[in-house]
Amino acid sequence: MIPLFVAIPLGAAFIIPLMSKVREGSARWIATGSALALLCLSVSSLWWVQKGALVYSVGGWKPPFGICMVLDNLTVLVLLVINLIGFLVLLYSLDYIKKYTAPSLYYTLFSLLLAGLNGLAVSGDLFNLFVFLEIASISSYALIAFGTEAEELEASFKYLVLGNVADLLILFAIGVLFGRASTLNMADLARSLQSISLTDPVLYATALFIVGFGLKTALVPFHAWLPDAHPAAPAPMSAMLSGVVIKVVGVYALTRVVFNVIGITPLISSVLMVLGIISMAAGVLLAIGQWDFKRLLAYHSISQIGYVVFGIGLGTPLGVAGGLFHLFNHSLFKSLLFLNSGAVEHATGTRDLRKLGGLCRTMPVTSATSLIASLSIAGVPPLCGFWSKLLIIMAAFQAGHTAGAVVCILTALVTLASFLKVQKFAFLRAAEGLCEGVREVPFFMLCAMVLLALLCIAAGVFFPPFLELVVKPAAQVVLEGRRYAGFVLGG
Amino acid sequence: MSLYALCFILFSIGLYCLLVKRNLVKKIIGLGIAEYAVNLFFILLGFKENAEAPILDKYTASQNFVDPLPQALILTSIVIGLGVTAVMVAISVRIYEKYRTFDIREIRRLKG
Numbered sequence: 001m002i003p004l005f006v007a008i009p010l011g012a013a014f015i016i017p018l019m020s021k022v023r024e025g026s027a028r029w030i031a032t033g034s035a036l037a038l039l040c041l042s043v044s045s046l047w048w049v050q051k052g053a054l055v056y057s058v059g060g061w062k063p064p065f066g067i068c069m070v071l072d073n074l075t076v077l078v079l080l081v082i083n084l085i086g087f088l089v090l091l092y093s094l095d096y097i098k099k100y101t102a103p104s105l106y107y108t109l110f111s112l113l114l115a116g117l118n119g120l121a122v123s124g125d126l127f128n129l130f131v132f133l134e135i136a137s138i139s140s141y142a143l144i145a146f147g148t149e150a151e152e153l154e155a156s157f158k159y160l161v162l163g164n165v166a167d168l169l170i171l172f173a174i175g176v177l178f179g180r181a182s183t184l185n186m187a188d189l190a191r192s193l194q195s196i197s198l199t200d201p202v203l204y205a206t207a208l209f210i211v212g213f214g215l216k217t218a219l220v221p222f223h224a225w226l227p228d229a230h231p232a233a234p235a236p237m238s239a240m241l242s243g244v245v246i247k248v249v250g251v252y253a254l255t256r257v258v259f260n261v262i263g264i265t266p267l268i269s270s271v272l273m274v275l276g277i278i279s280m281a282a283g284v285l286l287a288i289g290q291w292d293f294k295r296l297l298a299y300h301s302i303s304q305i306g307y308v309v310f311g312i313g314l315g316t317p318l319g320v321a322g323g324l325f326h327l328f329n330h331s332l333f334k335s336l337l338f339l340n341s342g343a344v345e346h347a348t349g350t351r352d353l354r355k356l357g358g359l360c361r362t363m364p365v366t367s368a369t370s371l372i373a374s375l376s377i378a379g380v381p382p383l384c385g386f387w388s389k390l391l392i393i394m395a396a397f398q399a400g401h402t403a404g405a406v407v408c409i410l411t412a413l414v415t416l417a418s419f420l421k422v423q424k425f426a427f428l429r430a431a432e433g434l435c436e437g438v439r440e441v442p443f444f445m446l447c448a449m450v451l452l453a454l455l456c457i458a459a460g461v462f463f464p465p466f467l468e469l470v471v472k473p474a475a476q477v478v479l480e481g482r483r484y485a486g487f488v489l490g491g
Numbered sequence: 492m493s494l495y496a497l498c499f500i501l502f503s504i505g506l507y508c509l510l511v512k513r514n515l516v517k518k519i520i521g522l523g524i525a526e527y528a529v530n531l532f533f534i535l536l537g538f539k540e541n542a543e544a545p546i547l548d549k550y551t552a553s554q555n556f557v558d559p560l561p562q563a564l565i566l567t568s569i570v571i572g573l574g575v576t577a578v579m580v581a582i583s584v585r586i587y588e589k590y591r592t593f594d595i596r597e598i599r600r601l602k603g
Contacts, residue, residue: 127564134571141578150589151600157582161509164522164575171529171568172502178561179536 001048002056002069004041005079005118006132008034013111020104027104028094031111035087038114042079046470049076053487055124063124063489064188070124070488073473077324078121078252080470081331084455085243086114092339092448093236095441096346100234106146113139113240117248124488126174126184126261133170133216133249137163140245144233155225155232162225166215173208176201177261187488190261194482206268209257210275217250219309220279223302227286230301231294231351235342238294242301243335247327251308260477260484269315276310277404279303280411288418293341293351296422297334300377303411304330310408311392312478316399321475322391325467329384329459333376336452340370343445344426347438353425360427362438365446367427369453374423376456378416384459387467494535502528515583515593519576526572530565537561 012034020027048054053072057063090110097103116136123129141163145156178184180201181192196202211222218226226246230238258268283303290296308330311323343366344359345351360367376383379390389412396405440446459466477484505528508521537558545556583593590598 127567131567131571134575138574138578141582145582145585148585150586153582153586153589154598154600157515157579157586157598160575160579160582161518161522164579165506165509165525167575168502168506168525168529172532175529175533175536178533182558184560184564 001041001045002054002071002122003058005038005122006115008038008041009111009115009118013108013115016104016108016111024104027107028090028097031107032087032090032094034111035083035090035114038083038118039087042076042083045071045076045079049073049473055488064183064185067128068124068185068187068488069122070187071122072477072484072487073470074252074256074324074477075121077328077470077474078248079118081328082114082117082121082244082248085240085331085335086110086117088448088452089236089240089243089335089339091451092239092342092445093234094444096236096342096445097234099346100146106143106234109139109143109146110237110240113143113245117244120248120253124186126177126186126189126257129186129253129256130167130171130174133253134167136245136249137167137216140237140241143237144229144241146234146237147232152232155228159225159229162215162222166212166222169208169212169215173205173212176205176208180205186256186261187485190263190482190485191489193262194485202262206258206262209254209262210268210271213250213254213257214275217246217254217305217309218279218302219250219275219305220282220302221275223279223283226302227295227298230298230338231292235294235338235345238298238342239335239338242298242338243331246301246305247308247331251305251312251327254309255312255478259479259481261482263482264315269313272313273310273401273404276306276308276313277407279306280310281306281407284411284414284418288414288421291353293344293353293356293422293426294338296353296418297337297341300415300418301330301334303415304334304377307389307392307408307411310404311388311395314392314395314399314401315479316395317475317479318391318398319395320478321467321471322388322395324474324478325391325463325471326385326388328471329376329388329456332452332456332459333373333385336369336373336449336456337377339445339449339452340366340373343441343449346441346445353422356426357429358427359438363440365440365450369449370427371423372453372456374419376460378419379412380416382460384456384463387460387463495532498528498532498535501525501531504528513595515586515595515598518595519579519583522579523572523576526568530568530572533561533565533568 016027056069058067097106116132119132141160145153215222230241280303283299287296287299308323308327311319376385379386393405393408505521505525539557542555542557545559
C-alpha cells in the first residue's frame with residue numbers, strides 16, 4: 001500500500017494534462033479526487049502502523065541493497081498533514097484558481113508537489129529523499145511564479161537561488177556520509193554510523209544538513225526568501241507552502257536525518273534550540289510592523305516554525321511531542337489564515353490592511369473563521385495552538401531552559417498583539433471606500449475555510465485523544481533515535 | 492586528496508558566482524558549476540586507481556572495479572540539474588520580458 005502515496009498523485013499529474021485536452025473542466029476533479037483518495041489512505045494508515053512500522057522494498061530488493069519505503073508513526077503524522085491540507089487547499093482552489101489562465105497546469109503542478117512531499121515522507125533512502133525533495137521544490141518554484149507578474153517572478157527567482165544552494169549543500173552532505181559509510185539506506189547508515197559516531201566528516205555533514213534544511217525551513221539566519229516567496233504565490237499555494245512544504249521539506253527531513261540517522265548529541269540539540277529561539281523572536285518582531293496581510297502571515301510562519309524546531313531540539317519526550325503537535329496545529333491555522341487572506345484579496349482586490357475594513361459585516365464566514373485561526377495562532381485556550389505552545393513551554397521549564405521558555409511566552413504575546421491588529425484593521429473597524437458592497441466568496445472557498453476552522457476547534461477541544469493516538473507515537477519514533485535501524489532492517 | 496581539494500574549490504567558485512554575480516544568466520552558470528562540482532565529488536568517492544568499469548561477464552579479467560553506485564546516482568542528479576536549470580532559464584526569460592534587464596540591482600520591486 002505504501003507506494004500508492006507516490007503513485008496516485010504522480011499518476012494524476014500525468015493524466016491531468018492529457019484529459020484536459022479532451023475536456024477542459026476535468027483537471028480540477030481528477031486532482032481533487034486523487035487528493036481525497038490520498039487523505040483516506042493517510043487516515044487509514046493510522047491503523048496499519050498500530051502493530052509496528054511497515055517497510056516496502058521497491059522492486060523486491062531487500063533494504064540494505066535496494067530502495068525502501070518506510071511507514072512509521074512519524075511518517076503517518078506527516079502524511080496526515082500533507083494530505084489533509086492538500087485536499088482542503090485543492091477544494092478551495094476549485095473556485096479561486098478560475099481567475100488564472102491555464103488552470104489545468106496549476107492542478108498538474110499541485111499533484112506533482114503532493115507526489116514529491118508524500119515521497120519525501122515515506123522515503124527510507126537518503127538519495128531517494130533528495131530526489132523527492134527536488135520534485136517538491138521544482139513544482140513549488142513553478143507554482144510561486146504561477147501568476148507570472150513581475151513580483152511573482154522575482155520572488156520565485158530568489159527562492160530558486162537560495163533553494164538550490166540548499167539542495168546542493170544537502171547533496172554534498174549526502175556525499176560526505178556516503179563516503180564515510182558506503183551506504184545510502186537510512187537505516188543501514190544509522191547502523192554503520194553507530195560505530196563511527198561523531199567524527200569530523202560526520203559532524204561536517206551534520207552542519208551541511210542543518211544549513212541546507214534550515215534554508216528550506218527558513219530558520220532565521222536563512223529566512224530571506226520566505227517573506228517574498230510565500231505572499232507572491234496564489235493564495236491556496238501560499239497556504240500549502242507555509243502550512244506544509246516548509247514543514248515536510250525542512251523540519252521533517254531535518255528531524256529524520258538528525259535524530260534517526262546521525263543521532264542527536266547535546267551539541268546538535270543546542271544548535272537547533274538556538275536557531276528555534278532566534279526564529280521565534282525575530283520572526284514575530286518583523287511581522288508586527290507589516291501592512292501586507294500575506295507578508296505578515298509569512299513572517300509569522302518563521303516565528304511559529306521556530307517553536308516547532310525549539311520543541312524538537314529540546315529532545316525530551318514532552319518537548320518533541322509539543323513540537324510535533326505544534327507542527328500539526330500550525331499547518332491547520334496557518335493554512336486557514338492564508339486562505340482567509342486569499343478570500344479577502346478575491347473579494348476586495350487588495351491585501352493592504354490600511355485599505356481594508358468592515359469585512360465582518362460583508363464577509364461573515366471569512367471573518368469568523370479568521371477570528372478562530374487568529375486566536376489559535378495566538379494561543380488562546382481552548383483552541384489548538386494553546387495546548388501545543390503550553391507543552392513546549394512546560395518542556396522548556398522541565399529541561400531547565402528558562403530563557404527559552406520566557407521567549408516562547410513573550411512571542412505568544414506579541415503574536416496575539418499582531419493578530420489583534422489584523423482583526424481590527426481588516427474586519428472590525430468601519431468600512432471605507434474599497435470595501436463597500438463586497439460580497440462573500442464562492443461556495444468551495446467557504447467550504448474549505450469552514451472545515452479548517454472546525455478542525456482547529458476540534459484539535460483544541462479533543463487534544464488528549466489526538467495526542468495519545470497520533471502525536472505521542474510519532475514523538476516516540478523521534479526519541480528512539482538510531483534504533484530506527486532495528487525495526488527497518490528487522491533485527 | 493588534491494582532487495577533492497580541487498573539487499571543493501570548484502564548488503566554492505560556483506557558489507560564489509551564484510550568490511555574488513548580479514547578472515541572472517551568470518547566476519545560472521554559477522549554479523551549473525556548483526552542481527557539477529558536487530557531481531564530480533560523488534564520482535570521486537567511487538573512483539579507484541587503475542580500476543575497470545563494473546561490468547561483470549566472462550571476459551573481465553580483474554576483480555578491481557570502480558564503485559557503480561555513485562555513477563548511477565549522478566545520472567539522476569544530472570537530470571534533476573537539467574530540470575532546475577530549465578525552470579531557472581524560463582523564469583529569467585519572463586523576468587527579462589517584465590523588467591527589460593538581467594541586472595539584479597534593477598529587479599527589486601520586493602522590499603527585502
